[in-house]
Amino acid sequence: MNSTLKIIGLFFLIFILFLSTLVLILFLYLKISLPSISKLKSYRPKQVNLIVDRNDKIIGYLGEERRIFVPLKKIPPHVVRAFLAAEDANFYKHKGIDFFSLLRALFKNVISGKIVQGGSTITQQVAKSLLLSPERTFSRKFKEMILAWQMEKYLTKDEILTLYLNHIYLGEGAYGVEAAALTYFNKHVWELDLLEAATLAGLPPGPSRFSPVDNPQAALQRRNYVLRRMAEVGFISEGLANQLVTKPLLVNPKNVNIPAHSAYFIDLVKAEIEKLLPKEALEQGGYRIKTTLDLEWQKKGYENLINALRGLSKKDPPEVAAVCLANADGGVRFLLGGRNYLESTYNRAILGKRQAGSAFKPFIWAEALEKGVLNPNAILPDEPITLPGADAGKDWSPGNYDGKYMGPVSLKEALAHSRNTVAVRIALLLGIDRLTDLVRRLELKFPLPINLSIALGTYEVSPLELTSAFSVFPTLGQKVTPRFVETIYDQIFDGKVIYQSEPQSKEVFSPQTASIMNDFLQEVVRAGTGRCAVALRVPVGGKTGTTQEYKDAWFVGFTADYTCGVWVGYDKGRTLGKGETGGKIACPLWLSLMQGTSHTPKPLPFYIPPQDVTNSTSPSSEISPQ
Missing domain, CATH: 1.10.3810.10 (Biosynthetic peptidoglycan transglycosylase-like)
Structure with missing residues (x-):
């Protein structure tokens, strides 16, 4: 009996030792095959990159x-x-x-x-x-x-x-x-x-x-x-x-997908930061990207624009593109590249090149004043004109939109009523060399050589390019460079600044010329083709544009604070319909966009020569753009 117990005990001991050995081997095997936990000490999880507007409101996420x-x-x-x-x-x-x-x-x-x-x-x-x-x-x-x-x-x-x-x-x-x-x-x-x-x-x-x-x-x-x-x-x-536990379940879900109102802008921001930061860093994420956008304006302006656009044609509404810049620093406060991002991600605001039509005329007027070819009080004939055409042996006879002629007309009135024959005569007085220099200063990528049809806006520009060019007027001659990204922080919260953009501008016209043009372009709104903009109830200057066969409608307007441009048309360049001009279509859309934010009723800036400033006048008498 004792020997039997001893044998049983021995087997039990062997079993325990064997089981312990198996457990030990398993433990050692698992310990060796286990991943190292040392990386957890400095673990940095993949994060999203947070995109915020100029007021630190969240626009969207990248990552x-x-x-x-x-x-x-x-x-x-x-x-x-x-x-x-x-x-x-x-x-x-x-x-x-x-x-x-x-x-x-x-x-x-x-x-x-x-x-x-x-x-x-x-x-x-x-x-x-x-x-x-x-x-x-x-x-x-x-x-x-x-x-x-x-x-x-x-x-x-x-x-x-x-x-x-x-x-x-x-x-x-x-x-x-x-x-x-x-x-x-x-x-x-x-x-x-x-x-x-x-x-x-x-x-x-x-x-x-x-x-x-x-x-x-x-x-x-x-x-x-x-x-x-x-x-x-x-x-x-x-x-x-x-x-x-008696309380109801309340949620306020945020649409975390790319928002329709800001999708085109987010695409631009993404492209911008991909140039500024390494790909690996962006994939790891955790950056806070502060942009120049005004999110509340973007939301309201988008809603207003789309609703107004639907009113134009319920069956087949045209496309629309719009850009608004802050005159003070070039910050893009609003941008829309099309009416429906889900249907088309093509960003017409920066990629869509279309003829500007009469919206280009202010630069022709300004260049004539700048170069002393004409003075502000000049009178020119609004009469038929015939010039040699681009093709040998063929004449070019540009006419006015309404087929009528006003006879002798002032520069201001000619611009307000968008007289084509006057625009061509001014371009003829300037000459090709001056027109080419104007294009260079405006930083427009027009194909060379330039011809006189530039006065009628036959060269193609994007809404962003044209809007940026118009900023020369409310800034007293300084063309501002559009900015999308303002600051990048290396962390979403309490991060350090690793990139800071600075406002940039270059002089295109003198303050005197820009001041005169501000007066001329306000007349376009007061009594000319841009009369619908009066409803904004603040001082506004601007210019309409309509291209041949009513394929494109433009309005670019500015207040003391903002310059905004709106284009309306079809991607395939078909007509909007007879009589669908910039004043009839684009200007009301511009107005609806501008009504998406508040505006101070400040006068447009004007230039006072230093010798005219008396000792009793404060330095603020020489009004700056902001």
């Missing part, structure tokens, strides 16, 4: 993963406690593995007949999501537990929690609590109330299943579970929990 890293100090305690209650209430007590929670979760799942709790600690979840594959195997679970134990020795609890709250997927393409807060509530994480925090904390087990957007009833039940768990573990009182 593979919509994650916005926030340090733990920016996450309110009630948000942290909501996640701890839902996922790992003993987080600050255990060493990476919580055996009690494993048993409790198993018990509750059995009682409920379904999985209502998970047993993994937050540390284990970090190990799984950052270091391991998502496969469900014993080997992966064992690795996860070993890594969690190691992580607790290598990282502080706050460091682990920071990784978790920034890395976790919370549905709708949002990674981390900040992106999720913006996605579901259009708030920063530090602005969330307790109900909103509990809603987010309920998402990790099933972001789609508990989505407050797609499955509000399931999200409500899950939110209330989190609130009761917070009371159960002592994070809030039971009375407060009972009160909160």
Whole structure:
């Protein structure tokens, strides 16, 4: 009997030694095959690049993963406690593995007949999501537990929690609590109330299943579970929990896709920053890109423009492109490249080259004044004119739009009523060399050699080019360079400036010439082809443009603060219809766009020669563009 017990004991001992050896070998094998946790110390997750407007309002996101890293100090305690209650209430007590929670979760799942709790600690979840594959195997679970134990020795609890709250997927393409807060509530994480925090904390087990957007009833039940768990573990009182679970589920989801109103602008910004930053840096993300856009104006102006455009033709509305620049610094405050980005991403505002028509005439008038070819009071004949044509043996006889002639007419009146014969006569007086120099100073890429038809706007420009050229008038002769990106920060929050654009301009005309032209172009609005712009109720200068067969309609106008250009037409260059001129179509659209923001009733700038300024006159008498 004793020998039998000894044999049994020996076999048992051998079995224990064998099992221990197997466990040791498995442990050593797993330890050797485990990924290193050292990278977690300096871990920088992939983030989105945040694009904001000039007032720091979010326009959109660029990047593979919509994650916005926030340090733990920016996450309110009630948000942290909501996640701890839902996922790992003993987080600050255990060493990476919580055996009690494993048993409790198993018990509750059995009682409920379904999985209502998970047993993994937050540390284990970090190990799984950052270091391991998502496969469900014993080997992966064992690795996860070993890594969690190691992580607790290598990282502080706050460091682990920071990784978790920034890395976790919370549905709708949002990674981390900040992106999720913006996605579901259009708030920063530090602005969330307790109900909103509990809603987010309920998402990790099933972001789609508990989505407050797609499955509000399931999200409500899950939110209330989190609130009761917070009371159960002592994070809030039971009375407060009972009160909160009676509240409805409220969300304010933000459209995180590229917004229709700003899509063309975002494309431009993306192209701009790809020139400024390395590709690898952009893919890693985490940059805050401050732009020159005025988001509120972009939204309202887009809505106004599209509604006005629909009124032109319900069956087949034409395309539209528009640009607004700040005269002070060239910042693009509004940009639209087409009526529907989803139908066409082609950006007509910068790529669409079309004839400017009569919208180019102000530059011909200004050059004649600048070069002293004509004085402001000059009188020219508005009469038929015939010149040698571009083709040998053929004459060119440009006529006026209305087929009528006014006879002797002042420069101001001729521009206000857009007289073609006067424009051609001025171009003839200037000569090809001066016209070529004008094009060079305006930085327009017209094919050379220039011919006299330039006076009628036969050369093609984009809305951005023409609008930028018009900025010479409200800035007293300085053509501003359009800017899209203002500042780039190396971090989304509290980052350092790594790029700063500076306003640039160059003199095209003298202040005296620009001042005279401001008066002339206000007459276009007061009594000429741009009369619809009077309804803006602030001083406005501008010029309409219509091309042959009514294929293009333009209006470029300016106030003391902004220069805005609008083009209307079809991509294939077909007619808008007889009589559909810049004054009839483009000017009302321009007005609707400008009514999307507020304007101060400041007069347009004018030039006072220094010798005319008396000692009693303040320096502000010489009015600057801003």
